[in-house]
Amino acid sequence: MKWFFSLLLGLTLSLSFVSSASSVSAEGDSPDALIRPTAGHSRDPFEGFNRTMFSVNEGIDAVVKPVAQGYDEVVPGPVRTGIGNFFGNIADPWIAANNLLQGKITEGASDVGRVLVNTTVGIAGLIDVASDLGLEKHAEDFGQTLGRWGVGEGPYLYWPILGPRNARDTLGFAADAALDPLRFPHDARARNTLAGVRFIDLRASLLSADKVVEAAAFDKYRYIRDAYFQMRRNAIYDGNPPPLDDDGDGEEE
Amino acid sequence: MKWFFSLLLGLALSLSFASSASSASAEEDSPDALIRRVTEDVLSIVRQDKDIQGGDARKAVELVDAKVLPYFNFQRMTALAMGKEWNKAGPEQKKRLAEEFKTLLVRTYSNALTGYKDQSARYKPTKLPDGDADVLVRTEILQPGGKPIQLDYSLGKTPEGWRVYDVIVAGVSLVTNYRDTFTQEVRANGVDGLIKMLSDKNRQLEAGKK
Numbered sequence: 001m002k003w004f005f006s007l008l009l010g011l012t013l014s015l016s017f018v019s020s021a022s023s024v025s026a027e028g029d030s031p032d033a034l035i036r037p038t039a040g041h042s043r044d045p046f047e048g049f050n051r052t053m054f055s056v057n058e059g060i061d062a063v064v065k066p067v068a069q070g071y072d073e074v075v076p077g078p079v080r081t082g083i084g085n086f087f088g089n090i091a092d093p094w095i096a097a098n099n100l101l102q103g104k105i106t107e108g109a110s111d112v113g114r115v116l117v118n119t120t121v122g123i124a125g126l127i128d129v130a131s132d133l134g135l136e137k138h139a140e141d142f143g144q145t146l147g148r149w150g151v152g153e154g155p156y157l158y159w160p161i162l163g164p165r166n167a168r169d170t171l172g173f174a175a176d177a178a179l180d181p182l183r184f185p186h187d188a189r190a191r192n193t194l195a196g197v198r199f200i201d202l203r204a205s206l207l208s209a210d211k212v213v214e215a216a217a218f219d220k221y222r223y224i225r226d227a228y229f230q231m232r233r234n235a236i237y238d239g240n241p242p243p244l245d246d247d248g249d250g251e252e253e
Numbered sequence: 254m255k256w257f258f259s260l261l262l263g264l265a266l267s268l269s270f271a272s273s274a275s276s277a278s279a280e281e282d283s284p285d286a287l288i289r290r291v292t293e294d295v296l297s298i299v300r301q302d303k304d305i306q307g308g309d310a311r312k313a314v315e316l317v318d319a320k321v322l323p324y325f326n327f328q329r330m331t332a333l334a335m336g337k338e339w340n341k342a343g344p345e346q347k348k349r350l351a352e353e354f355k356t357l358l359v360r361t362y363s364n365a366l367t368g369y370k371d372q373s374a375r376y377k378p379t380k381l382p383d384g385d386a387d388v389l390v391r392t393e394i395l396q397p398g399g400k401p402i403q404l405d406y407s408l409g410k411t412p413e414g415w416r417v418y419d420v421i422v423a424g425v426s427l428v429t430n431y432r433d434t435f436t437q438e439v440r441a442n443g444v445d446g447l448i449k450m451l452s453d454k455n456r457q458l459e460a461g462k463k
Contacts, residue, residue: 041433136401137401212361215360215361215458216357216361218434218450218454219434222433222434223430223434226430226432226433227425227430230424230425230426230429230430231423231424231425233424234403234423234424234425235423235424239403239424241424
């Protein structure tokens with residue numbers, strides 16, 4: 001997998017380089033005449049490329065989704081919760097680290113507490129005892145940390161499998177993935193099984209979202225992109241983003 | 254991608270929040286009391302309704318239609334979604350736009366309600382404004398085994414009482430998320446183009462509904 005991340009990293013860097021080097025957008029023709037690409041959306045200079053990747057993803061999902069649907073039907077609710085808790089627990093140390101890297105000592109300490117409690121009392125993380133004790137689960141990643149540090153967001157990118165990520169979040173993801181606990185088991189089969197279950201579990205959790213977005217969006221690509229911009233901004237500010245001017249495009253000046 | 258799930262989950266609640274009892278005292282509620290009352294009502298209805306839990310979208314739509322709508326200011330929502338383009342619409346067009354946008358939001362999101370079961374809500378302290386200024390009411394939806402979902406409502410005072418004009422799920426405004434799309438359509442095909450786009454979409458949704 002290492003080559004994959006190097007590739008990603010290289011790609012991102014070159015893409016962000018290109019974007020800053022050229023003012024001309026690399027917009028391709030939309031495959032669908034009904035969908036007008038947002039003419040030169042300032043944060044999505046590679047819309048043509050991104051839409052292609054978006055279609056690739058939809059193609060991949062045609063295979064993944066049925067598996068997730070099967071998983072959803074077969075696995076009982078309490079087991080699902082346990083699986084989610086388990087993967088949540090192994091993610092918490094890196095979440096703690098990111099909180100600390102952002103200078104949020106209280107949150108970071110709380111995350112450390114979560115890991116200690118859940119790994120022991122919560123039986124290897126299967127039960128989220130910590131939440132019941134008032135130690136709330138946080139969602140942090142290195143992309144948010146970079147944002148806190150003032151790193152610019154770079155161009156919006158749509159990756160196969162990974163989905164929407166601007167250049168900053170792509171770099172963040174490379175760091176997140178490099179430290180992913182699932183990379184550490186020595187047994188390749190265990191590693192792959194765990195990664196597979198986590199992926200399918202995540203996909204299954206999005207099933208109910210699917211039909212809603214299909215219905216809500218006039219242009220699914222754009223709906224997801226615009227939501228991504230708002231959502232990441234909110235995440236970086238931990239739910240309290242400063243108000244924007246009223247042009248509503250979510251861009252910082 | 255987790256944010257996305259949160260978004261939809263919250264979304265379902267957001268529209269459903271209003272899908273609760275319409276007591277006569279509603280008009281007198283303060284914004285935070287209104288949100289709390291309605292949220293609790295909806296959650297308890299969904300908790301007991303096996304049909305909605307099992308995916309009965311039709312029933313969810315009925316619930317939303319009957320009880321959510323009174324607490325939303327769809328005219329203002331539509332204006333917010335359209336931004337500057339709103340002023341290009343005449344009075345009759347504005348009515349049509351708000352009507353179509355309402356239909357879209359209700360049809361689309363009521364099926365997000367299906368699949369709800371054990372959610373509960375937590376309410377953050379609200380700073381009430383002096384007079385009639387807008388107010389943001391912040392809540393969190395708690396779900397077993399998951400991270401709380403941030404769910405905020407913007408309300409404004411109307412002659413009928415406080416009304417919601419924006420719903421923000423995990424930081425994503427469900428209203429302004431349409432702005433680019435709507436703006437572009439108005440610029441390309443005018444206000445009537447947008448009305449047509451909305452009504453085509455609604456017809457398509459209606460046709461696809463079982």
